[in-house]
Amino acid sequence: MTTASEETRVPPRYIQVEETLRALLDTGGYRPGDKLPPEPELAAQIGVSRATLREALRSFEQQGIISRRQGVGTFVNPRPLYIDSGLETLESIEMLLQSRQLTPILRQRQVRSERALPKAAQRLNLKEGAPLTVLASTYVVADSPVAYLLEVVPTGVVDESTAAAWDMSLLDGLLQHRAFFDLGYGVAHIAPVHGSEEICAALDVDAQTPLFFIEQTVFTGAGTPCFYSRNYYLPQIFDFHVIRKLRE
Template sequence: MKAVGIVGGERAFGGKTPKIKEDPRPLYLRVANAIRENIASGRFGDATRLPSEAELTRLFGVSRATVREALSALERDGLISRAHGKGTFARKPQFTLSPGQSRNRGFTETIREMGLIPGTSYLSFNWEPADHEFAQSLSVPVGSPLAVIKRVRTVNGDPVEYAIDWVPAKIIGEDMSAETFPESLFEYLRKQRGVVFGYSDLTIESVLPSAYMAGLLHLELNMPVLLVEEIYYTPEGSPILRCENYHRSDRYKFRIRV
């Protein structure tokens, strides 16, 4: 028997006919989610051309109008771009965050909820004495030990954030080290140290990265990053930790309610 070659559309989905999950959502959202999952998994990498509307209509067994609604939803979410006469192309996902969001769920949980794969590269863990500025902001004596954690956060293997955290020894525990550092700092503080997060003060500004940081985040030197400086407090107003997070400006946007 003559072998049947894989049609272009199936090839785009790994040689399989894509399936739509059965759930109460409108059909176009379920089609959009099926495409979204392939973008999240990396099957459709950045700038990868998606099958045509006609091909997607055939593959999913839905109407052309449903496919167009699905693509419009993905475009609104920043997951695809469409160029007239050229086609539809996948984009690296952009993340919308609300300041203080990590009080309820950390980086790992937030990225997983988006259907993406979080990762963390630990650059260093050191103990350093608090200078006057840090002692004042964290309400600890000058010279008291602070855990200084520097990490690169990744999504689907791509670096998206350079994070620096300063945590007093009385908060994180004096026996903490690079070898025992947890996957999620916030989850560890909540579950293992009994820390209750209440609120935070933060500033957001656009800055140019250093050559070192640009290398870590795979950026051009003239591409700005979003610097979020934040101090977290207990509900009673006691400082918990101080952090500086440098976000790739092409991958993050912030939503603020005023």
């Protein structure tokens, strides 16, 4: 049974100071690497004792939010990159990252023409050996690789020269030029996998690192497959979820 005193219990003072300090770091213009004011000045700014401030700073240091250097000062650490996203909307990696005020950068990109192997031919409902345009791309955010995309499209939909001219993923190009491409929906399969040597090198991870793998086929509004991708994401950065509703 909850008592009135428990309902109105006030959190410890240093917890309140943590919340105030966190808000200060978020809104006070501090960037990674910036030095915080000396403890007496910071304590006066927040309106707490130095002892309480030290306790809050100690907690922040344990969380990796700040670093304290003996005789030098207290510095703001870079924030770990974390992206939480649903999978209900068909969107490109550029759209996903930009919606979170992140700037995606193409660090490596290969565009080539290939003949359809059995799996790609099956996914795209083509004959084996049909001409394909293939893009292999590594995406980077804040100098850290976050995803590797292997995208395949029939040459009759997007040829090699067109894909090479797009400074974006194939899916982003198709979505941006929707007036010319009839995109309807995507069917995705999700699994944890280990990457190949090429993929691990692109993402700067070792062969034992599990990756978030999404294999997707995009269809036209009429249900014709027009695009196929095999995308690899770093699970320590991406957390995908699906919203499930009750059966009607």
